[in-house]
Amino acid sequence: MPMTDHFDRLADQAKLGRDPASVRRRIEHMEHLLEGLITVPVLNRRIGLDVILDVLPVAGDAVAAALGAYIVWxxxxxxxSKWQMTRMLGNVGFDFALGLIPWVGAIPDFFFRSNTMNLKMIKRHLDKHYPQAAIVEGEVVRR
Structure with a gap:
């Protein structure tokens, strides 16, 4: 792949479109950053910034919660709906509270993936209300 194509693709991704397909891509990328950035070799389980930031007491949890709140925003x-938003904020808040437990807060964070749950809720909403922005094998399908 030529270098100019790579930069063109990055420039396209940087555009903050307001259409549902662009929002979907941004949320999926944020969820990947927070929940699936690297794989733990022995456990063969993916972790992201949500777990990694637990190294920083309170401040790391606050940053992870702010990034999770971006998904809700x-x-x-x-x-x-307000009910869906409340559930999503509850997921982020519960994840934040678990992370505040000194030293052991990363363990529940490893298993409770609030951002993944929120992404699933958003995808269900998008598929129901914006079917024209459906994703098939990583590509946006226009109907």
């Missing part, structure tokens, strides 16, 4: 812009 994007969902709000999609017009999700």
């Amino acid at each position: 994007e969902a709000r812009n999609l017009g999700m």
